Structure formats: structure tokens, C-alpha cells
Amino acid sequence: MPDIRQTSFDIIHRLRATRSRAEVYAELRAAGRIFGYDAFLIGGLPQTEAEGLLDCAMITGWPDAWSRRYHCQGYLHQDPVIRQIRRTTEPFLWTDAARLHEDPNGARVMDEARGFGLRDGFCVPFHDLDGREAGVSFGSDRLSLSEDERAGLHLVAIYAMSKARAVSALRAKGEFEPPGGLTDREIECLKWSAAGKSAWDTGQILAISSRTVEAHLASAARKLNAVNRVQSIAEALRRGIIA
Secondary structure, three states, X not given: OOOHHXXXXXXXXXXXXXXXXXXXXXXXXXXXXXXXXXXXXXXXXXXXXXXXXXHHEEEEOOOHXXXXXXXXXXXXXXXXXXXXXXXXXXXXXXXXXXXXXXXXXXHHHHHHHHOOOOOEEEEEEEEOOOOOEEEXXXXXXOXXXXXXXXXXXXXXXXXXXXXXXXXXXXXXXXXXXOHHHOOHHHHHHHHHHHXXXXXXXXXXXXXXXXXXXXXXXXXXXXHOOOOOHHHHHHHHHHHOOOO
């Protein structure tokens, strides 16, 4: 492990320079290779019964299959991690949340998450003055963080949340929209494709299926009026959508 303090500040420096959700996503994905997490989610907690967790998500690197399962089963109201976010302002491990909010429903959520590669995790809660709650959660099949690494990831989470809120606000105002009408995920798939990654490789990197990657690339091609992937990449480079 490199010097964690310097590494954390380097990540923060890059996060501060990001201008879109896609760029924040890419930086957090890269940071995962340093801290050992595989998935992450930045978002607020629902304020009404009608809202779900993903309705409030700003940037998600969660496995798609787990997101669907979580939503369909209504796990938001059973998840011990969500309960702990509402109770504390201090960062915590998922295992601590499960221990503090021990019940059969919560245990089922944690047990099922393991089947999607989310056995361990680290969460940083946020509580705003207006009463809104949010969190940045990092998950992995196996996550082992030293005290210094927890402190470093805590700082990264703070800056990631700040930047996610900033770029989400700009997007809501119509500023910094992805050129060509491409979504953040379509741009990410194009970037990895331009780097020589197959659909399967890209799916592993982004924690989505290769079929979903192909769908994003096909959608990007239509928006770019391209007839194949090579032309899509060339057009995206020409327009400055990817570098």
C-alpha cells in the first residue's frame, strides 16, 4: 500500500477537478483499486415513502442485479446500514451496523448482499442542517482497512459527496450536459471501449453485465449517427466527448 495520506490527497485533488458525474465515477472506480472496494454508492436517503434508495442516488457503482433485488424486495426499510446512517455522523463498517441493528430482516439483507459480492463495507454518513440525510457507501467481497485507510477513505468520501452534489446541481440546471445527449454510463462504456476493453471487460470494471454494456454502446452509436463501434469512438473523440 502506498503512503495512504499522500494517496488520499492525490485522489481528492483529482476529484476537485472533475466536471461530471462520469468523471467522479471514474475517479472512485480507480480509487477502489487502491482501497480494495469493488462497488460504491453516493446518494441521499428517501424523504417520503414513495421514494426508493436509487431514486435519490447521485452516482452509483452498485451491481445492477443487487440494485434491482434491493428495490423489488423493499430492503430500504430493513437495511441495517441505512438505519445506522440515520443514527450517526461517524463513519462505520457494515458489520458494526449489522451488530447494532440485529434482527432477522436486517440479517437477510446482509446475507443476500454477500451473494452479489458485497460481504463487507464502509459507510460515511452525512446529515444536513435541513434534516436531509445521505451517505457514501463502499462495498466489497472482502474489505480490510487499517485505521489510516479508513481515515483516508473518509476524506475521499467527503470530497466525493461534495463534488457529486455540485455536478448533480449543474446537471439539473442544464449545465455540463454530456455532449451529444449521451448519458454518463454511455460515455464510460465508450471510454473503456476506446481503451481496448471488450464488453465483458467493461462490464467487470463497471459492475454491469456485458449485455448492458453492449446496449449502452448501441445507444451511443445511434446518438452519434455511427454505424459501428470504431466509428462511435472516432466520433466521440472528434467531438471531445472522450479524450
